[in-house]
Amino acid sequence: MFFAIFLSIFFGYYSYYTGMGELPLPSxxxxxxxxxxxxxxxxxxVFTLGKHFSPIVTIYSYHRVVGKGHYKLVRHPAYGGAIITILGVSIALRSIFSxxxxxxxxxxxxxxxxxxEERWRDEKG
Incomplete structure (x- = not known):
């Protein structure tokens, strides 16, 4: 993940200094x-998950499928939000390459x- 963020910043600087692949200023x-x-x-x-949130993929006996909040509509909203955040960073850096x-x-x-999902199926059936 660090590599992807580094790559985004690198390409942002690359586009800024070379003018190649540079997005318009309002981006x-x-x-x-x-x-x-x-x-x-x-x-x-993350806050909706509460005690079920863990930065490491772990399944505990007390874990349950969360069906409240936006988990009713999206299976992994924290991951989707992180991807949208990185998309925003890439666009804000004004580089198509990032x-x-x-x-x-x-x-x-x-x-x-x-x-x-695989670990959940193995543990909970």
């Missing part, structure tokens, strides 16, 4: 709005979500 504001919205969505997911980091982050979260 900074669009990116900032996406960052705020994505982080708010992610934190809402959007590569969004693809990397999306793949990482997809892997993690699948790992959670």
């Amino acid at each position: 900074i504001y669009v990116g900032e709005i996406l960052m705020i919205a994505g982080e708010a969505f992610r934190l809402w997911g 959007l590569i980091s969004v693809l990397i982050i999306a793949q990482i979260y997809n892997y993690r979500a699948n790992l959670e």
